[in-house]
Structure formats: structure tokens, C-alpha cells
Amino acid sequence: MTRKNLGRATLAALPFVLAFLIHLILFIVLKDRLPTRLAGHFDVSGDANGYVDRTAYVLATAPVLPVLGAVWVLMVVRGRMYGRAHSLLIGGGWALAAFLQYVLGAALIVNLDTPEGGPAGSFPMWHLAVAFGVAALAGAVGLLLTRLVPAPEDPDAGKGPADRERIVLADGEVAGWARTTGAWWTPVGALVLAATATGFGYGGNWYVGTALLALTLLVLAFSRAHVTVDRRGLTVSGLLPWPRVQVPLERIESADSRQVNAVAEFGGWGYRIRPGRTGFIVRSGEAIVARQTGGREFAVTVEDSATGAALLNTLVDRNRAGR
């Protein structure tokens, strides 16, 4: 790791480490004033409707912060985020860490001095508003701090459209590229989601149940996705004609085939929106990455991406030439 990268990684990890330490210190200091059973779940009006063991609460919540910190460091060092996107990523990390720390801490505070087994304290919803405020503030601090460490430059910035692969097409020839993509985990994910949705439905929590059910259907629809490159542009569609994601040719500057790392570049799998890029990511590996006018990237992981990207460049040329 270079010295600059070390600086960036430190800056990315710092809020999560701080939040983790504050959380632990808060717990140790307040431990004697907390009941053994904490109110850990609250309904919309702020009344407690779920309880967890005191130690279990800390064991379950504290590791979230270092894990997120590790993901952020990975994204900063290996995520190919450049310029403004890089700064936004770090600022976003600061905001997220602050938000989580505030909510986790507030959940401890509202339980202070409640009698054992008695009615637990409520969680006033203004805490959430404060949490968002704290997050915005921390995000701003993070953004300011990024000025100390310059964001990396995009090594591909100077790469002109002419350097990219093409497919030779005759005048008037119609060309399309289509490929099916999918991963073993999508049906499994849909199953888990469906089970969770049913669980919430039985528990009487209809809002969450319905939302999860909608998400299940969406995951199911995209468990086999069709990626196409043609006169319309780059399209990802599921089992049904709708919903689909489409980047029209007019909005595409150029396309590349490259290896993407799902966690480092997109922070996970699925339909991901990140600073400077959007992606339909079902695995790490080769992907078509389309650079849009304005600099945003759209990536989709698919096999034989080199052919797809080459055809996309060809069609973009043709579209510009007005044929």
C-alpha cells in the first residue's frame, strides 16, 4: 500500500473506529444503570415492542461498525473511485458511522434507569431527526478532511474513444448482442426474503411484509437477467419486459470490458448505486462498463463482455454519425 493509500484508508476507517470505541465506552460506563433486558425495537410512535438481552445487544451491534469500516477501506483502496466520487465515498462513510453510532447510543440512553422488567423507556422519534443531523455534520467533516489527502486520478481519463475495440459492420447491417446472466444465490436470496416477508406478515407487520414481498418479486424477476446491446443501447431486463434498466446509446460515451470487484467497487451485490457509478452486479469478474456523458459509469457483470462492449462502441459511433 502506498503512503497516499494509507492516508486514504485511515481517513475511511477513522469514523467507524471512533464510533465503535464510543459505543463500547458508552456501554461500559452505563452498564450498571441498564436493565438486563433492553428495549431494542420500537414501533412508529416510539414505544418499545421488542426486547433483547443486554450483552446480546452489544455483541450483535458492535461488530457492525468494524465490518462496515473494513468494507469502506476496501472500497477506498481497491474500489477504483476517483476524484469527486472518492471524496463522496469517504464523506458518506463518516455520515453512516455517525448515524449508526447515534442511533445505537440513543437506544442505550433511553433504557437508562428503567426498573428491571418494568415498562421500558420509549424512543422519541426526534432522536432519528437528530441522528440525520449528526450524520450530515459528520459527512461534512469527512468531506473537509478529504482535502488533506488528494483523491486518486482516473488512470483511464486520457483514454480516447478511438483506443477501444470495435466490430466491423457493413452499412445497414443490423447487429445485436444478447446474453443471459444470473447467479446461484438469487433464487436463494428470493427464498430467504419470501420467508422473512411471511414472518413479518404473520407478526401483523403488514407494511414491512408487503415491502419485502415486492422486493422478493423483484429479485425473482431478475434471477435470470437478459443483457442486450443493440440499436436502443445497453439494456438489462428480467423475466418480464418490465421493469428494466436501460442506458440509451445517446447517453453513452464509450464502453469497456473489465474485471470488477463486487465488494470493493460496489460495496456488495445486486442493483447498486454508488458515487459516480451504477451497477447490476451478480458476481465479481468481467463486466461491460459503459461510460455515460457526464462521467457516470454503468456496469453490468456478464460473460463475453468484450464482444458486448465492442459492439456498444460500434453502435455509439454509428449513432453519432447519424445513420
Added chain:
Amino acid sequence: MLFRLDPTSTVPLGDQIAASVRRAVADSTVTPGERLPAARVLAESLGVNVHTVLRGYQRLREEGLIELRRGRGAVVTAGASPRRAQLLERVREVVADARELGMTEEELLTLVRAELST
């Protein structure tokens, strides 16, 4: 998989779609067990009728390159090797040449039989 259509050609569009798949199998871009794009998706992408795509797929099925299964779509068969696809392409060339020479079906078959019996 890359599909190329020449609307000005005399070759029917369905056959051109079949030729694209044959080419992909021949140069190993597509391997046995792989799924071809759903007919609806491909038709929309190329701007042709779904039946045109299905006609092309039907042709590939007759040649033994793909299987059409209900619910699973078109899948490249285990026997669809690059060499088999290349052979199919050559057979098409031979037939086209014979037609150009004005040979009848019987004359061509006689030639092939003579070659087979040696």
C-alpha cells in the same frame, strides 16, 4: 452472443439468426449447456418478429445444435461441438455452390453418396 442481420440479403432473417448462432458455436463463444437469449428478448433487440427468431431456433434444433424445452428455452446441446457447427456451415456452402452450378438435388446426393462409399 453476437447476432448480425443483413436486411438487404436474400437469405431469410430466420436463417441469418441461425447462422449467427452456428458461428458462435463454431468459434466457441457459446458452449454446450448454455442458454440462447429468449426469443422475445432477441426479437425486441433486433427489431424482428418473434416468429422469425423462433423459425431460426427451429432450424438449429433440426440441425441438432440446440434443444427447445418448455420453460427452459433454447439450450445448446451437449453434442454441439465447434467442429460440428463448422461442418454444418460447410454443408450449407456446398449446397449453395451446387445450386449456383445448377445441379439438381439428385445429382448432389449422388456425389455425396459416392464420396461416402469410398
